[in-house]
Amino acid sequence: MSTCDLCVVRNRAICSALDSDEIKALSAMGRKRDLSAGESLIWEGEDSVLVANVVDGVLKLSTNTEDGREQIVGVVYPSDFIGRPFGGTTGHGVTALTDSRVCVFSRRDFDNFAAEHPGLERKLLQRTLAELDRTRRWMLLLGRLSASEKVASFLLEMSERLVEPGCATDEPGAKRAFVLPFSRQQIADVLGLTIETVSRQFTRLRNAGVIDLPSRREVVIRDPDALSAEAG
Amino acid sequence: MSTCDLCVVRNRAICSALDSDEIKALSAMGRKRDLSAGESLIWEGEDSVLVANVVDGVLKLSTNTEDGREQIVGVVYPSDFIGRPFGGTTGHGVTALTDSRVCVFSRRDFDNFAAEHPGLERKLLQRTLAELDRTRRWMLLLGRLSASEKVASFLLEMSERLVEPGCATDEPGAKRAFVLPFSRQQIADVLGLTIETVSRQFTRLRNAGVIDLPSRREVVIRDPDALSAEAG
DNA sequence: CGTCCCGTTGAGGGTGCTCAAATTACGTGG
DNA sequence: CCACGTAATTTGAGCACCCTCAACGGGACG
Numbered sequence A, B: 001m002s003t004c005d006l007c008v009v010r011n012r013a014i015c016s017a018l019d020s021d022e023i024k025a026l027s028a029m030g031r032k033r034d035l036s037a038g039e040s041l042i043w044e045g046e047d048s049v050l051v052a053n054v055v056d057g058v059l060k061l062s063t064n065t066e067d068g069r070e071q072i073v074g075v076v077y078p079s080d081f082i083g084r085p086f087g088g089t090t091g092h093g094v095t096a097l098t099d100s101r102v103c104v105f106s107r108r109d110f111d112n113f114a115a116e117h118p119g120l121e122r123k124l125l126q127r128t129l130a131e132l133d134r135t136r137r138w139m140l141l142l143g144r145l146s147a148s149e150k151v152a153s154f155l156l157e158m159s160e161r162l163v164e165p166g167c168a169t170d171e172p173g174a175k176r177a178f179v180l181p182f183s184r185q186q187i188a189d190v191l192g193l194t195i196e197t198v199s200r201q202f203t204r205l206r207n208a209g210v211i212d213l214p215s216r217r218e219v220v221i222r223d224p225d226a227l228s229a230e231a232g
Numbered sequence C: 001c002g003t004c005c006c007g008t009t010g011a012g013g014g015t016g017c018t019c020a021a022a023t024t025a026c027g028t029g030g
Numbered sequence D: 001c002c003a004c005g006t007a008a009t010t011t012g013a014g015c016a017c018c019c020t021c022a023a024c025g026g027g028a029c030g
Helices: A020-029 A107-115 A118-144 A147-162 A184-191 A195-207 A224-231 B020-029 B107-115 B118-144 B147-162 B184-191 B195-207 B224-231
Strands: A031-035 A040-042 A050-056 A059-064 A070-076 A093-096 A100-106 A176-179 A218-221 B031-035 B040-042 B050-056 B059-064 B070-076 B093-096 B100-106 B176-179 B218-221
Touching: A020 A100, A020 A107, A040 A050, A050 A107, A059 B118, A070 A118, A070 A184, A070 B118, A100 A107, A107 A118, A118 A147, A118 B059, A118 B070, A118 B118, A147 A176, A147 A184, A147 A195, A147 A218, A147 A224, A184 A195, B020 B100, B020 B107, B040 B050, B050 B107, B070 B118, B070 B184, B100 B107, B107 B118, B118 B147, B147 B176, B147 B184, B147 B195, B147 B218, B147 B224, B184 B195
Parallel strands: none
Antiparallel strands: A031 A100, A040 A093, A050 A100, A059 A070, A059 A093, A176 A218, B031 B100, B040 B093, B050 B100, B059 B070, B059 B093, B176 B218
8 A cells, every 4th residue: 555545635636547556656756745835846937847746735836027027827726736747848837825745756757657547648638628727717807807806706716715615604695714825915916916906905895894804814705795796 | 541631730730649540530520610700619608519620710719708808718720629628618619710620529529539549638638738838828918918018929929820931031030921810809809908909009019110010900020129028 | 022024005197998089991882 | 993881990088997106004923
C-alpha cells in the first residue's frame, strides 16, 4: 500500500484514473512539498519543469504586465492539477495563497508516465476542458461586468467553493459564511479592479445589509438573493 | 483513400494523430458543413450534441449576459477544434465570422471513437492546453490593459494570425497588411470595449501614421514597432 | 507601546461609456 | 452604371464610473 492510498485527494485528483499498482509507480516519481502562503511553486516564463497536484490549500495562477500590473488568471483548490504538460514555457506563475501542500512531479517524468496511461491523459483532458470553460466564463466577467457585478459574482463563487457543506444552509436564501483565501489586493487582481474599488464595493454591500464582514478575511452572506440580483 | 486524405487540414487538425484506416472510420461518422458568415453552429447553454473541426473560415466563441452584453471568449481558425467532448452544456455559442466550412461529428460518436484512440485524445489534450494558455493571456488583456493597449495588442495578434506568409515582410519593421474577419462591434466584443472606443483608437493610430485603413476591413501596419510599444 | 501592514475612506480627475448625429461604405434595384 | 436605402462606422458632447493619489484607521506583532 503506497502513501497515496492515504491521500485525501486520492479519489478526486487525476490519480483516480489509476489503480493501486499504477499509483505506486506514480508515487515513486513524485514527492510531497509544503508551501507557505506567499511562496511560489512556478514562475511566469520559465520552462515547464514540474507539474503537481494540489493536496491542500489554495493557490493562484497569475501573469503580470511589464510595468507590474497583475492579473490572476486562475485559482486552484485541493485535487486540482497544476502545470503545463508537454513542455513549453509556463505563461503564468503559481503562488500559494494559503499554506499549502502539493504533490510534485518532474514534468518530463510525468509526461512519460502519462503517455503509457491513457486513462490519466483522459482524466487530464476532462479537467482541462472544464478549466477552459470556467476561464471563459471569467472572461465575460472581466470584459463586460461592472465593478458591483464583478464583486457580487466573486462572492457568490467563493461561497460555492468555500462554504462548509452541512452548515444547515442548503435551503436557498440561508446565510453562508466563509473565510476568504484572498487579500483585498488579490481580489482586485482576480476581478481586474483596484483595491480601493473592491473595498468600496464591500462596504457598500455591508451597509446595504447584504453581507457581514466580521473580520478582514471573513464574509457572511446575509442575503444571497440580493447578491444574485447584483451579479446579473 | 478517404475524402479526408484530400482535406486541407488533414495534417494540422487533430486528425493528424490518426493513420489512414482510422481516418476512414472517423470520416464515416462525420460530415462536412458549410456556414455563411453570421450563421451559428452551436448555441450557448444547449447540451453538447456535436463537435467539429474547422476546415476553412474563422468562427467566434461568445457568451452573453442576460441583458445582452456580449463577450467573445475565443476565435477559431482552420484546423482548430470546436465543441465540448464528454457531454455537459456548452458555455458559449459558436458563430461563423466569415463563410466557413467545418467537419462535424456527433459528440457521442466522437467521444466513443476517441475513447478507443488515445492518440486522438492526446492531441486534443495538447490543443486544449494550448488554448487554455492563450485564453489566460487574453484575461490579462481584458483585466489590466487600457483601451489603446488592447487595440494595439489586438492588431498585432491579428497580423500574426492573418498576414499571408511570403509577402516579403519577414524582416521586422516591414509593413504588414491583412483583412480583418471582424466588424468593429466584434472587435469591441473581443476586447471588452465599446464600438465607439475601438473606432476612436483606430483613427488615432491612423492619424499617428502607425496604421493605414484602406477600407473598413483592411488594415496595414505601417509601423509595427510603434504598435508593439503601445501594446506594452 | 510603537511600528508596520493592510484595509478603509475621501477628494479629484481621466478614461471610456452613453446618447446622438453625421458620414461613409455597401448591396440592391432601377 | 448610377441612384438609392440601409447598415456600419465615425465623430461629437457630456457624463459616470472607476482609477489615482493621499490620508486615516485598526489590528498583529515585536
